[in-house]
Amino acid sequence: MASGISVYLGLDYSLEANLEYIKVAKDAGFSRIFTSLHIPETNHQQLLAEFKTMITYANSLNMMVIADISPDGYHYLGIQNGDLTKLKQFGIAGLRLDYGFHPKLIAEYTRNDCGLLIELNASTMTEKFMAEIISCQPKLTNLSACHNYYPRKNTGISLSSLMRKNKLFHDYGIPVSAFVGLPTNRRAPLYEGLPTVESTRELHPLITWQILSQTGIDHIFIGDSLANSSLLEQISHLKTGEVLLLCDEFDSKYAYLLDITHTNRPDSAADVVRSQESRLCLLENINLRHQVIPENCCERKIGSVTVDNINYLRYSGEMQICRCDLESDERVNVIGKLTMDSRLLLPYIDDDCKFRLMKI
Numbered sequence: 361m362a363s364g365i366s367v368y369l370g371l372d373y374s375l376e377a378n379l380e381y382i383k384v385a386k387d388a389g390f391s392r393i394f395t396s397l398h399i400p401e402t403n404h405q406q407l408l409a410e411f412k413t414m415i416t417y418a419n420s421l422n423m424m425v426i427a428d429i430s431p432d433g434y435h436y437l438g439i440q441n442g443d444l445t446k447l448k449q450f451g452i453a454g455l456r457l458d459y460g461f462h463p464k465l466i467a468e469y470t471r472n473d474c475g476l477l478i479e480l481n482a483s484t485m486t487e488k489f490m491a492e493i494i495s496c497q498p499k500l501t502n503l504s505a506c507h508n509y510y511p512r513k514n515t516g517i518s519l520s521s522l523m524r525k526n527k528l529f530h531d532y533g534i535p536v537s538a539f540v541g542l543p544t545n546r547r548a549p550l551y552e553g554l555p556t557v558e559s560t561r562e563l564h565p566l567i568t569w570q571i572l573s574q575t576g577i578d579h580i581f582i583g584d585s586l587a588n589s590s591l592l593e594q595i596s597h598l599k600t601g602e603v604l605l606l607c608d609e610f611d612s613k614y615a616y617l618l619d620i621t622h623t624n625r626p627d628s629a630a631d632v633v634r635s636q637e638s639r640l641c642l643l644e645n646i647n648l649r650h651q652v653i654p655e656n657c658c659e660r661k662i663g664s665v666t667v668d669n670i671n672y673l674r675y676s677g678e679m680q681i682c683r684c685d686l687e688s689d690e691r692v693n694v695i696g697k698l699t700m701d702s703r704l705l706l707p708y709i710d711d712d713c714k715f716r717l718m719k720i
Contacts, residue, residue: 361573363595364392364426364537364581368399369414370407371548373585378410379417381586386421388592393418393425394506394539394581397433398458401549404436411437415451426454426479426506431461448474456506457481463489467496470503482525482536483508483517483556490528505529509539509554509583511547516558523575530576539583540568542591546584554583566594566604567701573598574708602714603705605681607665610696610719611656614667616641617679617695618717628711631683638667638679652676656694660686663703665696665717681706 365385367378382393395414397407418425427433431441439446442465447455454477457466469478480493482505507525510516517525522538529536541553541561555561560568565582572580582595598604602621610618622635652669660666664682668675671691681698683706698706699720709715 361577361600362392362424362579363390364394364579365390365587365592366394366539366547366554366581366583366585367414368396368402368547368585369410370403370405371399371401371585375410375413377586378414382414382418382421382423384589385587385592386423388589389596390592391423392579392581393423394428394456394583395425396428397436398428398430408437412450419451424453425451426456426477427452428456428458430458442469444469444472444476445474448476453477454479454504459484463492464496466493467498470498470500472502476502478503479537480505480529480534481508482506482529482538483521485525485528487528490532494532500532500534504535504537506537506581507539507556509541509556510558511550511552511554513552513561514558516555516561519557519559519571519575522557522572522577526576535578536576537579537581538572538577539581540565540572542582542584542587545586545588556583563704564606564699564701565591566598566606567699567704569595569598570603570705570708573600599714599716602716603709604716604718605702605705606699606718606720607696607702608699608720610665610717614679614695617665617667618719620716622679622715622717624709624711624713624715626712628709628713629683631686632666633681633683633706633709633715635679639675639677641677652693654690654693657688657690657692658694659688660692660694661697663698663700663706664694665698666692667695669693681709 434441456479526536538556541555553561625634654669660682666680668678670676
């Protein structure tokens with residue numbers, strides 16, 4: 361999976377700030393940049409003045425630039441409609457066709473001889489329109505798809521719609537991208553975030569990133585501008601096949617359970633996630649070996665992180681995460697709590713699934 365950022369010229373941030381952001385993202389392991397050539401609120405004179413510089417710098421870092429375009433976008437760039445060779449000369453690696461392009465023209469674009477990747481609008485695609493494109497014999501290896509982001513609240517698509525559209529493309533072997541919004545540094549003019557899926561608009565980006573990954577999305581972009589370096593680093597350290605859960609409460613006595621890889625049992629429990637490694641932490645590590653004394657044996661709400669104490673005999677030391685509300689038990693200590701966002705990831709922790717806890 362490729363990770364990407366978004367850079368918008370002619371809006372809130374200077375060229376210098378955007379170039380610095382590109383460098384920070386590259387250092388964190390990001391390899392793609394999304395930009396748009398037809399945002400109505402953009403200062404197009406500023407965009408044109410900065411565009412070549414941004415593209416040249418991104419290419420010098422071996423970062424792939426995908427540019428969103430409508431038929432009007434050619435006018436903004438001062439080139440003839442459909443002049444893909446000229447676009448390639450700008451340094452663009454891929455062209456996302458937002459709207460206004462006929463299936464026959466799209467198929468023709470994919471057969472370009474300048475090596476330009478053609479991306480479809482995944483969010484608005486229908487089976488009928490896709491069939492029309494396929495009937496025009498596109499070069500499938502030169503075709504990809506990218507979902508919309510949605511600047512206005514309540515207009516993003518549903519997770520089920522995203523998955524349905526993904527399947528439409530994956531049936532043809534076409535990779536699909538989508539966007540994660542940010543809680544800060546949101547883009548003008550509405551500053552309400554730029555997610556693809558509406559239900560993720562206010563979620564922590566690390567959680568949204570993982571939800572999209574679980575849907576089979578092939579590449580993910582941060583939709584908003586200038587994510588901080590800490591978030592970029594955290595995203596870059598997400599591991600394929602491992603679920604990262606964020607905790608807003610965690611007893612420091614049990615810090616040895618944080619930031620290590622746990623494995624849910626192969627016979628995954630209905631009510632809790634069970635760490636196979638947690639008891640071994642106490643049994644095998646001489647520096648950690650101790651008895652788990654009963655404390656904070658309170659009601660276990662969904663998302664509670666618990667450790668069995670000495671009253672649970674051979675189960676003592678086992679860490680669990682509650683999938684549902686459970687009653688208090690004098691044999692079980694509540695040691696932490698997942699964030700509300702992280703609880704959305706619990707259904708994805710199935711048999712033998714790797715997971716990790718991080719305190720925020």
